[in-house]
Amino acid sequence: xxxxxxxxxxDCAEGRxxxxxxxxxxxxxxxxxxxxxxxxxxxxxxxIHGLKNNETNEMASLIITEDRKSSTLILPHATLxxxxxxxxxxxxxxxxxxxxxxxxxxxLTVIP
Amino acid sequence: EAGVAQSPRYKIIxxxxxxxxxxxxxxxxxxxxxxxxxxxxxxxxxxxxQNNGVVDDSQLPKDRFSAxxxxxxxxxxxxxxxxxxxxxxxLCASSLDPRGRETQYFGPGTRLLVL
Numbered sequence: 001x002x003x004x005x006x007x008x009x010x011d012c013a014e015g016r017x018x019x020x021x022x023x024x025x026x027x028x029x030x031x032x033x034x035x036x037x038x039x040x041x042x043x044x045x046x047x048i049h050g051l052k053n054n055e056t057n058e059m060a061s062l063i064i065t066e067d068r069k070s071s072t073l074i075l076p077h078a079t080l081x082x083x084x085x086x087x088x089x090x091x092x093x094x095x096x097x098x099x100x101x102x103x104x105x106x107x108l109t110v111i112p
Numbered sequence: 113e114a115g116v117a118q119s120p121r122y123k124i125i126x127x128x129x130x131x132x133x134x135x136x137x138x139x140x141x142x143x144x145x146x147x148x149x150x151x152x153x154x155x156x157x158x159x160x161x162q163n164n165g166v167v168d169d170s171q172l173p174k175d176r177f178s179a180x181x182x183x184x185x186x187x188x189x190x191x192x193x194x195x196x197x198x199x200x201x202x203l204c205a206s207s208l209d210p211r212g213r214e215t216q217y218f219g220p221g222t223r224l225l226v227l
Contacts, residue, residue, distance in 0.1 A: 034215075043116070043203050043218030044155065087154055098215060099168065102147075102154030 003027065003090040009107045012082075018075040020106050022088030025069040032091045033064060034100065035073045037084040044087065044102075047073065078110045114138065116219035117202050124225045130192035133222045137185070137206030144181055145216065146189050147203040155203055161187065191224075199226045 001015040005023045012018040024033060032051050036044040048055055048062045048072075055062045075082055087105040091098050117136040125131050137144050143162055147155035158177065160168040164184040172179070176195070181187040191198055201221040208214040 013129075041220075041223075043205075043220050046215050046217065049215065099157055099160065100155075102156070104152070104154050 003092070003101060004088045004103050006086075006088050006103060006106045008085075008104065009109070009111050011111055012075075012078045014080060014112050015077055015111050017076050018078040018082065018108060018110070020073040020086050020088075020108065021070065022072070023070045024088070026055075027068050027090050028092075029068075030093060033068075033071050034062070034089040034091055035062065035063070036087045036089065036102075037082075038087065038105070039081075039084045048085075049091075078108075080110050080112065082108065083110045085110060115205055116206055116217055118202075118219040118222050120222055121220065122225075124227065125194055126227050127196055130190065131194055132190045133176045133202050133204075133224075134195050135187045135189070135204030135219060137187070137204070138208075138217055141181045141206035141208050141217075142184075143207045143209065143214075144187050144211040145205040145207075146179055146187070149201040149203055149206065149221070158189070168225070171199065194224075194225050199224055 032049050034049040035047040038044045048057055048060050050062045050064055064071045085105040085107050087102050089100045119134050122127045145160050146158045148158050149155040158172045159179045161181040164181045179189045201223050203218055203221045205216040207216045
């Protein structure tokens, strides 16, 4: 089962920052937070991941709270091509390896 | 670097027929995953391979679904016989690390419609 909760949908004006929240209150100390997005009819695309510290790459920034119970994905200047479903995932670990459990994600619509 | 390849992209079959999907992961990636994504839901893991061995198939409906990864490279997922509720997108992903500790990269998926 997914270990994350996200709002089902959000809107953002083109050119503004999009801030997508995620709650993962049961996360364990060695579990990573991953973000993927899925544009219609495509496979999920990796965006960013982190453990404790905030992370930034060319696509986005990831802000993880100090208690690690929630995080926020920031797209600094949203464009129409950022319209997609965004998944926040906790990568769980077990004896057999590491797995992703996807929830239903947040459908982000960037408005012109 | 080439991404994860999947074929076919689309498939329409009638219930009780059989179908197979093919996946070619990124070169050198040890771990391969098959996911099922029903419309409006997030992907659900069906099976995970580490090289050519199965490490997790707990959510695979084994009475009708089977998968193999011969020689630790390409993989096939088969459904026999198909049911209406199998209509979904079947996604293949791969990661470099044998225990899946690295980022997963997804293919475009195969969209299956069972009539």
